Amino acid sequence: MDMAAHAEPKVDVVRRRRANVGRHLAPFLFISPWILGFLFFTLGPLCFSLTMSFFDWPVVGERTFVGLDNYRSMFMEDPQFRESLWITVKFAAIYVPFNIVMSLLLALLLHHATFASGFFRTVFYLPSVISGVALVTIWSWIYSREYGLLNFMLSLVGIDGPNWLGDPSLALVAIIVASLWGLGGTMLILLTGLKAIPKELYEAATVSGVPGWAQMLFITLPMLGPMLIFTFITSIISAFQQLTIALLLTKGGPLGSTYFFAMYIYDNAFKYFDMGYAAAGSWVMFAIVLTLSLVVMRWSAAWVYYEGEVRPADGDRDA
Amino acid sequence: MPDMKTTIIGSLLALSVAGAATARAEEVLRFATWDTGESLAIQQAIAKKFEEKHPGVKVQVEPYAEGYDQKLVAAFGAGNPPDVMYMWNFPQYYTSLMSLDELIARDSAEIKPDDFPEGLMNTARIEGKTYGMPSGFTTQVVFYNKEMFAKAGVEEPKEGWTWDDLRAKAAKFRDEAGKVYGFAVDAKPDPYDFEQFLWSNGTKYISDDGKEIDGYMNSDAAAAVLGMFADMARKEEAVTLHLGDETGGDTLFQGGKIAMFQSAMWDKADIDAAGFSYGVAPLPTFGDRPAHSALGVSAISIAKDAAHPNLAWEFVKFFSSPESVAMRVNDLPVRKSVAEAKGMTKDPVYKPFFDILATSNTERHAYLKNANWSKIQDNLARAIEATMIEQGNAKAHLDDAVKRSERLLK
Secondary structure, three states: OHHHHHHHHHHHHHHHHHHHHHHHHHHHHHOHHHHHHHHHHHHHHHHHHHHHOOEEOEOOOOOEEOOOHHHHHHHHOOHHHHHHHHHHHHHHHHHHHHHHHHHHHHHHHHHHOOOOHHHHHHHHHHHHHOOHHHHHHHHHHHHOOOOOHHHHHHHHOOOOOOOOOOOOOOHHHHHHHHHHOOOHHHHHHHHHHHHHOOHHHHHHHHHOOOOHHHHHHHHHHHHHHHHHHHHHHHHHHHHHOOOHHHHHHOOOOOOOOOOOHHHHHHHHHHOOOEHHHHHHHHHHHHHHHHHHHHHHHHHHOOOOOOOOOOOOOHHHHHO | OHHHHHHHHHHHHHHHHHHHHHHHHOEEEEEEEOOOHHHHHHHHHHHHHHHHHOOOEEEEEEEOOOOHHHHHHHHHHOOOOOOEEEEOOHHHHHHHEOOOHHHHHHOHHHHOHHHOOHHHHHOOEEOOEEOOEEEEEEOEEEEEEHHHHHHHOOOOOOOOOEHHHHHHHHHOOOEOOOOEEOEEEEOOOOHHHHHHHHHHOOOOOOOOOOOOOOOOOOOHHHHHHHHHHHHHHHOOOEEEEOOOOOOOHHHHHHOOOEOEEEEEHHHHHHHHHHOOOEEEEOOOEOOOOOOOOOOEEEEEEEEOOOOOHHHHHHHHHHHOOHHHHHHOOOOEOOOHHHHHHOOOOOOOOOHHHHHHHHHOOOOOOHHHOOOOHHHHHHHHHHHHHHHHHHOOOHHHHHHHHHHHHHHHOO
């Protein structure tokens, strides 16, 4: 009798558990396309490329295991590696701050604009919609030595314009300017952040007689912190992955002055068909970007405030 | 619902059965080419003729166009290469290609190997084995605008002219206001084509065994060639192309902005279309040495793992037959007999292309000698560009290219 009494609820538990499993499984089923996509198109290739980086891997012909040889010869022997990395670092050092400061200024301008702000928001965002190839075509018209728009404008004021893309000392600057063309995306993120700052903060500050610059410094920038840090990291990543514009506008020239690290990887893979070496290069780039992002995150913890975050008071921090 | 399901499955089955049936009825030969436009149309016409002669065979022409190498490499990497394909980069691919020597020997009555110039066959050979049949070629020449020459009262170039002659003529066309020049030098020439000037001046990029570049690529004779072009740019005898500007020499020549233009068959159709009267001169010589030309050769090869190897060889044979060769009007006939039958070896426009072929048999292109050549070549290309930008210092830049490339020679 006891047995039967016990058996009854047991069935029930199992049934309930089954229902629970179904409930827990459902969300995973819903996102399964993404999970499958991630496994097959991201994680899979990722592991595959890591394996490749330890091989001498020509696309046609024999593959041989070489251990760390690809990494060794890249660091020890290949001048192209150092040069392309240096160019990329230079590019990032100029591009990233410019991208953020200019986006912020534009966002502030639009945030405070009272006249046709919707129109200007579209105008400023529009260029970042243009795809890489079209963008490059436009800039090659602008920069052309003899028939370019830029040098035509300069000639109107009596200046004999330089050879923007043909001069090794100018080409990198030209690429940076062309890359900044797409800052509309960053601007939009910061603008959203500005809109989200509660008005009460400014009202309270104004009532207390806090001047505008101080409001900017002590309300706007701190409240924008998470957005700034996000755009900072994404700008670093996109700076290191810069390829399209340089590949199409200058092909890395003149004299390799715009030969970015991503192009070095691209050439190894699709020009020399040295897949293992290219994979090794990609992993070096991954390591660099990861390190930079971690450094930025760690450093930002000191000044970025997330809503809902509880911070120790100053006294506690000293203790 | 179950009814729906069976219908769908049923129709899917029917479709796949139908697909299998058509595949069985027609043998499909895959043929990959990099050509587009008119040249592609010619190849499709040749494929059609082949289908007519082989009932039940379908030739699937796959025009990969831009990015040909990437797509071909991907096909080989995936183990699914086309049966027959256009080929030039034999060092890169030869391990995956079928060696044709036995087949050529077996069918020599049809092929007539002697009808193909030796220099063209050499571009398809690696370590003495033949991996492709030449299908079209071009050598390099100098096109000149007869109307501009007449107007400026300059004597037209003639056979046996030298680079000094060219420079003297070019200087007379310089017109600052109209941006008109006598000649154009490319700051970023394809190093493959550029080697012709080294050959013409008695040197080459790399030793014949493919192991030495020091003393070749940076020899005095090589530096003299490069220095001469830089000098032409400095003295404005020539406009410099591709220094941050994508306007090509073809555009300038067709627009009457340069009087002489060094190029090859690939520009002839457009020059014809530009509608002015032009002449064709051979490449100038350095002193009394014979001029050599780079050979632009397209060949067709068979994949080692071709799905239909026998059919593929039949196709290659047909592609190399006098009938097909004669159809290829967008480049030059690879069969001597066809060139002669068409009277091209005597026609003043075509004669220079064929004349120079005879002296261009003696050298082999650098990429056939060293597996790492494409990397070395990029260092070389940079030295050439640096020289053109600085308009001098050829020797120093070539030395630098050699130094950067030494590690790639092993």
